Structure formats: C-alpha cells, structure tokens
Amino acid sequence: MTHPDFRSGFVCFVGRPNTGKSTLTNALVGSKIAITSSRPQTTRHTIRGIVHRDHAQLILVDTPGLHRPRTLLGQRLNDLVRDTYSEVDAIGMCFPADEKIGPGDRWILEQLRHVAPKTPVIGIVTKIDKVGKQQVAAQLMAVSKLLGDNSDVVPVSATSGEQVEVLVDVLASHMEPGPAFYPDGELTDEPEETLMAELIREAALEGLGDELPHSLAVVIEEIVEREGRTEKQGPMLDVHAFLYVERPSQKGIVIGKGGARLREVGTAARTQIEKLLGVKVYLDLHVKVAKDWQRDPKQLGRLGF
Numbered sequence: 553m554t555h556p557d558f559r560s561g562f563v564c565f566v567g568r569p570n571t572g573k574s575t576l577t578n579a580l581v582g583s584k585i586a587i588t589s590s591r592p593q594t595t596r597h598t599i600r601g602i603v604h605r606d607h608a609q610l611i612l613v614d615t616p617g618l619h620r621p622r623t624l625l626g627q628r629l630n631d632l633v634r635d636t637y638s639e640v641d642a643i644g645m646c647f648p649a650d651e652k653i654g655p656g657d658r659w660i661l662e663q664l665r666h667v668a669p670k671t672p673v674i675g676i677v678t679k680i681d682k683v684g685k686q687q688v689a690a691q692l693m694a695v696s697k698l699l700g701d702n703s704d705v706v707p708v709s710a711t712s713g714e715q716v717e718v719l720v721d722v723l724a725s726h727m728e729p730g731p732a733f734y735p736d737g738e739l740t741d742e743p744e745e746t747l748m749a750e751l752i753r754e755a756a757l758e759g760l761g762d763e764l765p766h767s768l769a770v771v772i773e774e775i776v777e778r779e780g781r782t783e784k785q786g787p788m789l790d791v792h793a794f795l796y797v798e799r800p801s802q803k804g805i806v807i808g809k810g811g812a813r814l815r816e817v818g819t820a821a822r823t824q825i826e827k828l829l830g831v832k833v834y835l836d837l838h839v840k841v842a843k844d845w846q847r848d849p850k851q852l853g854r855l856g857f
C-alpha cells in the first residue's frame with residue numbers, strides 16, 4: 553500500500569570540499585555507492601543514490617564540489633553542477649559543525665541563488681558528533697542567518713546516524729506529492745562500470761597527497777565472464793581497467809616500488825567491487841600516461857566527461 557501523502561523527488565548536496573556530502577549520501581542510502589575521501593574534490597560523477605521510505609523517495613544526485621574552473625575539465629564539471637541545481641527539488645547545503653562559515657560558503661550560496669533561484673536551499677549542519685551541543689546551536693543560528701529566517705536548517709551526524717531520519721523528513725517535505733520514480737530496492741541507476749571505476753579510483757588515491765586527485769582517471773576497458781566455472785565455484789568476472797595519469801612521475805607513485813602499491817590498490821578495489829556486484833572478480837589494472845588529458849577535449853570525451 554502506498555502512503556496517502558507519498559512524495560518523491562530529487563535532492564543534491566552541496567558545500568565546500570570535505571563538508572561531509574558523500575558520507576551523508578551513504579548514510580541516507582545505506583550502501584556504499586558515493587565515493588568518500590578525506591581529500592577534497594574526489595567526487596567526479598553524478599551518482600544517484602535512492603532513499604526509500606514508507607512516505608517518500610529521495611533521489612540523491614551527488615555532484616562534484618563547485619569550484620572556480622582552471623581547466624577544461626573544471627569548466628565541464630561546473631556546467632554539470634549548474635544543470636543539476638536547477639533540476640532538483642531541493643538543495644542541501646552542508647556546513648560542518650566544527651568549521652566557521654567563510655567566504656567559500658558565501659560564494660557557493662551566491663552561485664546557487666544565481667543559477668537556481670527557485671530551488672529551496674536547506675541548511676545541513678554536519679558532523680555534530682564532533683562538537684558540543686552549544687557549538688551545534690551556535691552553528692544552527694549562523695546558518696539560519698546566512699540562508700534567511702524562512703529556511704529549514706537541520707543538524708545531523710552521518711557517522712553516528714543521529715538526526716538522519718529527521719533530515720529525510722525535512723527533505724521529503726520539499727518534494728512533490730506523487731509516486732516513486734524508481735522501484736523499491738534500486739539503489740543507483742549509475743552503470744556498474746562507472747561505480748567500478750570510482751572504486752578503483754578511490755583505492756588508487758588512498759593515502760596520496762593533494763596533487764594526484766585531479767590527474768587520475770580510470771577507464772574500464774573490458775568485463776568478461778570467466779568460462780568453465782563450476783556451479784560450486786560460482787560465476788567470476790575478469791575486469792580489465794586502465795588508470796590514466798598525466799606524468800611518468802605519477803605513474804611511479806601509483807605503481808609503487810616493484811608494483812607493491814598497485815597490488816594493494818587492486819586488492820582493495822577488488823574487495824569493494826565484489827561487495828558491489830556480489831560475485832568473484834579478477835581485477836587487472838594497468839597504469840598509462842595520457843599527457844595533459846585534463847585539457848584535451850578528445851581525451852575527455854573518451855574518459856566519459
């Protein structure tokens with residue numbers, strides 16, 4: 553039976569890098585589909601996670617962080633982000649409880665109000681487990697002041713789960729009444745290939761510094777089902793992927809001494825991909841130098857941007 557006041561619609565989270573957008577997406581969806589990382593700007597693709605509740609369905613569009621474009625890739629990302637803003641029913645803007653509101657936040661809000669003046673912006677004070685109640689209250693007031701008195705502001709912790717359902721309810725109240733867009737149980741409509749590439753990219757960036765994130769792209773070349781597997785063994789997929797870097801020095805970083813690092817990356821990514829697909833996977837990774845791929849439209853097209 554469908555709830556009499558069922559609502560459904562699209563939501564995107566915005567905010568400065570590291571404000572907890574990906575972690576919140578995961579907490580709401582309850583499955584690892586968006587990529588989190590302690591480094592800024594690792595979320596490249598528009599990944600949709602779907603939140604199913606009795607009274608609502610929220611489709612989360614996880615956008616890359618808005619930033620001032622320096623390269624062609626940056627420009628394309630920003631175009632993508634702008635389109636997303638005007639198409640969604642609500643924008644959740646994230647402000648960590650433990651960081652002061654700054655010029656970066658004001659700049660993002662200005663952009664939002666400019667490109668999508670009609671889309672409601674809901675303030676989300678994230679990471680409330682990191683600070684005391686008083687600091688949460690002070691941040692709620694500051695965000696309220698920034699967004700305007702009529703705006704909803706919700707405190708939440710994606711890590712502890714505190715207030716997550718309250719956030720769902722507040723977001724749902726901004727959705728249109730109507731049936732669900734997606735059948736129950738469907739978590740993402742992103743092709744599995746993209747998710748695999750994201751998981752490999754995440755594993756390859758783990759523990760590295762700030763420079764590499766912009767210079768690493770992953771392309772899945774081929775996925776083939778291994779033949780001759782017995783029923784007891786179960787199915788197995790051979791996945792062949794290329795990791796593209798910009799410079800030979802970066803290739804060395806990704807591969808590591810004697811290939812040690814790449815092997816670790818492969819193991820970490822394989823484990824995640826097996827979890828995602830529920831089958832055994834053999835992962836074959838190759839690192840290639842594609843010079844200045846961020847500035848070359850042909851290469852960008854090939855890499856899916």
Ligand SMILES: Nc1nc2c(ncn2[C@@H]2O[C@H](COP(=O)(O)OP(=O)(O)OP(=O)(O)O)[C@@H](O)[C@H]2O)c(=O)[nH]1
Nearest residue numbers: 569570571572573574575589592593679709710711
């Ligand atoms: N303690 C605590 N840490 C959090 C919470 N949410 C996120 N974090 C941490 O904050 C860091 C950034 O989180 P992300 O979810 O990757 O942030 P993001 O806004 O998606 O970052 P970008 O993809 O760089 O824009 C990670 O190290 C998270 O583990 C939370 O509720 N509590």
